[in-house]
Amino acid sequence: MKKRSGIIIRTVITLAVIITGLALLQRLLMPKYVDGIVEGAFVKEYYSEEKDHDVLFIGDCEVYENFSPKVLWEKYGINSYIRGSAEQYIFQSYYLLEDALRYETPKVVVFNIQSLQFNEAQSEAYNRMSIEGMRWSPSKVGCILASMKEDEHFIEYVFPILRYHSRWKELKSTDFEYMFKTKPVTFNGYYMRIDARPAENVPKGKPLGDYSFGENAWKYLDKIRDLCAKKGIDLLLIKAPSLYPYWYDEWNEQCEEYARENGLNYINFLGITDEVGLDYNTDTYDGGLHMNLSGAEKLADYLGAYLQKEYGLKDRRSDTHLQEIWKEKAAAYDAEIERQKELYGIE
C-alpha cells in the first residue's frame, strides 16, 4: 500500500515537472510580437482593458491604423476600443465581437467591411495573429474552426508549441524578456505611425470575373448584425479610406444595398475624403494603404461627430474614473509621438 502510494506521488510529481517544463518551453517559443511585426499582440491587449466602452471597432488594419480612440475621447467624450488585427477575416471579426460581448455591451459597433471580399481564410500567419491572443472560450473555438485552412490543425492552436517548435533556431533576447510579461503596442487598439509617404500612382483595380461577395462572408455579416441586434447594439458599417487594396464600385453597391435592406448606416470614407479633410500627401504613411497619425485623427474627429449625431452617444468626459484612465493613456500616446518623431527625424 505504502509502495503504491509512493509510486503515485512520484508519478504525479514527475508529470507536474514535465508539464510545467513544457508550458515554460511553449511560452518561450511563442512569438512575442513586441518588435518588428507587432500585430499579433493586438487581440490579447484587449483583456487588460477596463471594459466600459461606448464604441467597439472590429476589422482589419483599416480600423486599427485609421482611427484614433484618443481623439474620440478628447473631442467627444466617447470611450472606444479597436478590436482589430492584421487581415482580420469577417468570421474572425464575428467571433472577436462575440468574445468582447462576454465582457461588455457597447452602444455602437463599427465594422469595416473590407474583409467581405474574403470568403475564407487566406493565410495561416494572419489566422494566428487574430486568434492566438484570444482567451479560451466557445468564441475562440468557433473562431479557430471557422478560420483553419486545410493544412492547419486545431491541436496546434491548443498547444502552440506544436506550431512554433522550430523557433528555437531564431530565439532573441526579447523572447526571454517577455516570457511572462507583455508590452503594450497599441493605444486602445490603435496602432500609431506618424511618418508620411504620399499616395502616388495608386494602381486601379484589375477587372474581376465576379464581383459578388462569397456566401460565407455574407453569412458572417448577417451573424454580426444579428448579434448586435440581440444585444441592442447599433451596428455601423464603414469602408475606411484606404486606396489600396482597391475597393470596387460593384462591391460598394452591394454594401449600400445590404445596409439599406437592413436599416443600417454605412459610411464609405473613400467618397467623403474632402469632407473629412484627408490629404493623401500628408495623411498616409505608406502611399495610401493606411492612415498615419494625422489621417487617423481626422477620421476619428469626423466619426466622433457622426456617432454623437446619429446614435446620440453621450459625452463622458465628466466621468472622473474615465478621466484618470485617459490621462494615463494620453500621456503614453504623446510619449509615443515623441519617440516616433525622434525615430523618423520629424520636427
Place this chain on the structure above:
Amino acid sequence: MLFTSYSFIGFVLLLALVYYLVPGRHQWKLLLLGSLLFYAFSGPWNLLYILTTSLTVWGGALAVEKNYADKKARLKELKKADLPADQKKAKTQAFKKKQAADLKRIMVLTIVFNLLILAVVKYTNFLISNINGILGEGRQLSLLSIALPMGISFYTLQAIGYLVDVHREVIPAEKNYFKFLLFISFFPLVIQGPICRFGEVTEGRLFAENRFSWKNVSFGLERILWGFFKKLVIADRISAAVNTVIGDTSTYRGAYILFLMLMYTIELYADFTGGIDITIGVAEMLGITLPENFKRPYFSQSLKEYWRRWHISMCEWFRNYLFYPVSTSKPIRELTKFSKARMGKDLGRRIPVYVSSFVVWFATGIWHGASWNFIVWGLLNWAVLMISEELEPLYAGFHKRFPGASGPAYSVFCMIRTFLLVCFMNLFDCYAKIGEILSLLGSVFTVHNYGAFFSGGVMELGMSGTDYAVTGLGILVLLAVSIYEERKGSVREMIAERPYIVRTLVWTGLFVAVLLIGAYGAGYDASQFIYNRF
C-alpha cells in the same frame, strides 16, 4: 492517415483506451473495427479490395483444408474397403490424382486471382508505358487512372503466405472470417508491414485477451517515440535535400550524386525502421508482439548478410513462398539434372539456384515498384550476390593465406564496403529512368563540382547548417543505440533497469527532442513513409 499525423496519434490513444476497457473477448473485434475504420480513411472504396482478397483467400484456405480432410477420410475408407488389392490401389491412385488436381486448382485460382488484382492496380500503367515505348510516338495508349489501394502489396503477400501455409499444413485454416480479416487488415501492419505469418500474429496474441500491463504500454510508447525520432528528426529533415537533388537532374550532378547516395541511404533507413518501430510499438502497447523487421542492416559485412538483416519479413516471404516453390519446380529439377550432367556436380548444383534466385530478385524488384529502375535494382542485387557466391573460394583462399586479415579492422572495412555498395544500389530507387541513372553515375567522374559543392552548394539544398548539425547529432544517437544493441541487446531493457530519475530523464529528453527538433508542422512538408509507396 499518416503515422506521424495528429489524427493517427489520437486514433491510437483512443483505441488503446477503449481496448483496455472492453472485455477481453471483444478486444480483437475492436481492433478489427478500428483497422477497417483506419483503412477506410485511405478511401472507403479501397475497402472493396481488401475485403475481396480476404474473402477469397479465407475461402480458398478452407477449401484446401476440406480437401485434405476429405482425402484422409476417403483414403481411410478405401483402406478398409473390401476390394481386391489391385483394384484398391487403382482406386486410391485415381482418387489421389483427382484430389491433387482439385487442390492445385484451388491454389492456382486463389493465388492468380489475387495477384491479378495486384497486377491490375499496380502494373497496368507500367505495361501500357512499355507498349507505348514499342509503338512509338503517334500511336500512344492512354494511361489509366488507378489509385493504388493502401498497403495492397503488403497484405496480398501476407494473405498468399497464409494460404500456402495452410496448404503446407503448417497451420490450420482459420474458421472465423473476421479473425482472418483482422490478420490482413491490422492497422499498424497494413501500411508497410512487417509481412507477418498467421502463426506469428496468433502467437503474438493478436486474437488473445490482453490485460492492461504498464510494461507493455510504456515499452510500446518508448518504441513509438524512438520511431518518431528516426522519422521526424532524421529522415524528414534529410528528405528536403534529397528531394531537391532528385528533382533537378540537370543541376545536381557529380558531387551531388555522391551526396544523394549517402543521404538517401540514411533517410531510407531512418524512415523505414522508424515506421516499423511505430508499428511494433503500437502493437506492443496493445499487448501484441510483432516480429522484428530489421537487425541493424548497415553493420552487415556482405550483401548476403545485409539481406538477412534488412526487411527481414519480405526476404523471408520471398524465400518461403517463391524461392522454395520455384527451386523445387519441375523445370528447375530438370535444369538441375541437365546442368549437373553438362557442367559437373559442383557448378551444376549452383546453376539452378542462381536461376531460382534470378526469379526471386526480379519479383522483389518489381514488387518494390512498377518501373524498370526497380527491376534493375533487384537484378543488380542478384548479380552481386551471385558473383560473391562464385568468388567465395577466392575469399577463403585469401583468408587462409593471410589469417591476420580478419580482425575488427577488416570487419569494419567489410561493413563500409557493404554500406557503400548499398548506397550505390539505392540510387536506382531515386530515379525512374535507367539512362538517367547511368548518366548521373557517370557524372560522378566527369563533373568536377566538388569544390563548389563543399564551398556552399551543400547549403543550398533545403537544409541549413542547423539542419545538418541536428541531423548529424541524430545519426550519432542512432549509431550509438545500434552499436549497443548489436553488442549487448535491447537499449530499452537496459534503460528500464536504471533508476527512475535516469529513465524519466532519458525518455523525457527524447520526447522533447522530437517535439522541438522534429521536422513537422508548418514549414515542413508532411512526408509519406517511403515504403508506403511500394
